[in-house]
Amino acid sequence: xxxxxxxxxxxxxxxxxxxxxxxxxxxxxxxxxxxxxxxxxxxxxxxxxxxxxxxxxxxxxxxxxxxxxxxxxxxxxxxxxxxxxxxxxxxxxxxxxxxxxxxxxxxxxxxxxxxxxxxxxxxxxxxxxxxxxxxxxxxxxxxxxxxxxxxxxxxxxxxxxxxxxxxxxxxxxxxxxxxxxxxxxxxxxxxxxxxxxxxxxxxxxxxxxxxxxxxxxxxxxxxxxxxxxxxxxxx
Numbered sequence: 001x002x003x004x005x006x007x008x009x010x011x012x013x014x015x016x017x018x019x020x021x022x023x024x025x026x027x028x029x030x031x032x033x034x035x036x037x038x039x040x041x042x043x044x045x046x047x048x049x050x051x052x053x054x055x056x057x058x059x060x061x062x063x064x065x066x067x068x069x070x071x072x073x074x075x076x077x078x079x080x081x082x083x084x085x086x087x088x089x090x091x092x093x094x095x096x097x098x099x100x101x102x103x104x105x106x107x108x109x110x111x112x113x114x115x116x117x118x119x120x121x122x123x124x125x126x127x128x129x130x131x132x133x134x135x136x137x138x139x140x141x142x143x144x145x146x147x148x149x150x151x152x153x154x155x156x157x158x159x160x161x162x163x164x165x166x167x168x169x170x171x172x173x174x175x176x177x178x179x180x181x182x183x184x185x186x187x188x189x190x191x192x193x194x195x196x197x198x199x200x201x202x203x204x205x206x207x208x209x210x211x212x213x214x215x216x217x218x219x220x221x222x223x224x225x226x227x228x229x230x231x232x233x234x235x
Contacts, residue, residue: 038089038109041075045093045101054100057089061106064090086110121185122175124150130172130209134158134165142196144171155189157196168202172209181205183231186221194225205235 040055052071055078056064070076081087087109093101105121129145135156136142142157158169175181188197202215217232 038081038087039075039077040089040091040107042091042104044074047093047095047101049095050093051096052094054092054094055089056092056103057087059085059087061088061108064088081109084110122179124148126176128174128176130174132156132158132171133169136160138162147171148173152187152190155191155196168200178207181235183217183229186228186230188221188225188228190225194223197221197223197225203230203232 042053044050045053050072052069053074054067054069055076056067057078058065068076068078078087078089088106089109090103090106092103107121127148129148132144132147135144136159139161140157142155142159144156146154147156156171159165184203186198186201188194198221200220201218203217204212204215206212216235217230219230221228
């Protein structure tokens with residue numbers, strides 16, 4: 001999702017000032033091959049009647065001007081992309097009567113990038129929750145594990161039914177094994193409300209769950225239900 005190289009880390013620690021969070025983790029992957037080409041790979045759709053896939057892309061996030069029907073393959077190289085232009089790419093499956101699936105996660109590619117590393121979203125099934133400082137389990141299903149379940153309809157919410165713990169709050173996520181990490185995405189709650197949305201945040205990385213150092217990213221999210229993306233230097 002972020003077109004920059006990263007170093008290795010195992011766990012991510014996020015300090016959040018207000019929490020109502022779902023992280024959307026998908027399967028599409030973009031690999032730079034030549035300056036104006038990009039190879040796309042994706043996990044096969046689990047549907048029993050998949051007939052093929054369509055790659056859609058454009059120069060605005062979520063708005064795809066072009067599409068390529070690639071048939072039943074799960075890897076394809078887009079060619080002749082313009083140097084210096086950022087493209088947003090997603091994949092959909094279709095069946096024999098031209099019914100289409102939802103989009104995969106969106107990946108971003110810039111033809112002028114000079115790195116050769118793979119950039120992709122970590123599958124949520126490969127991550128696990130180490131812990132949160134607070135979660136609501138009585139008034140609603142606001143468990144911390146909801147933050148990484150890949151379901152946009154679920155949320156992690158700090159406790160409010162029996163008590164109202166003060167900020168900041170934190171979540172620790174184990175990425176499973178050493179990975180290259182260069183950013184994260186945050187999807188606020190999608191049920192029409194905004195209570196529990198993140199305001200200020202700090203993002204930390206560690207390889208031993210003990211030494212965190214300074215935050216690799218910090219900022220303030222807007223009061224919006226749109227997905228937010230944060231990129232940082234290689235870690």
